[in-house]
Amino acid sequence: DIQMTQSPSSLSASVGDRVTITCQASQDISNYLNWYQQKPGKAPKLLIYDASNLETGVPSRFSGSGSGTDFTFTISSLQPEDIATYYCQQYDNLPLYTFGQGTKLEIK
């Protein structure tokens, strides 16, 4: 099975900061990597698909990059409403999915 290692597990940053989260796959997954945002009590929301494509309606301060085994998710200028937990998810071997462990983002 493909394992996803996401880091950090938690992150504290100030409004306006640039925030970066990484996700590493245990084997080459090409660009089959998505990023989700989850706020407390809510279902996850897709932000980035296929490693670098911004989902419709998602603010442009969110971005993703990478391919193969190493991926990065970036918020260019942190806003108060971005407080959430973020997850990467691979789908290289559909229909099996694997999620990363999650990154809890807090405001400093």
Place this chain on the structure above:
Amino acid sequence: QVQLVQSGAEVKKPGASVKVSCKASGYTFTSYGISWVRQAPGQGLEWMGWISAYNGNTNYAQKLQGRVTMTTDTSTSTAYMELRSLRSDDTAVYYCARATGAARDWGQGTLVTVSS
């Protein structure tokens, strides 16, 4: 618009079974698969499995093999997830999601509590 509406919260005793439903609307049900994902209190997302709404093919997470069954009823555009021999660590919010690669549409979640 696409909607996935799940059944309500359940409280079950250890050893019992639970069946959660997920009624889809706003798209052609048989054109997509349905994934099930759960989240224990304070924990991350755990993928449970997937079912093709087209032909009923399934694929389950290894740790749940033998305890989980996913089905669909195409006449009502509803997917079902049954989990048997419930344990306390099955207490979680269970989500269905319309999924191919990316899961763009999710149900609201169903809380299943396993307690004696």
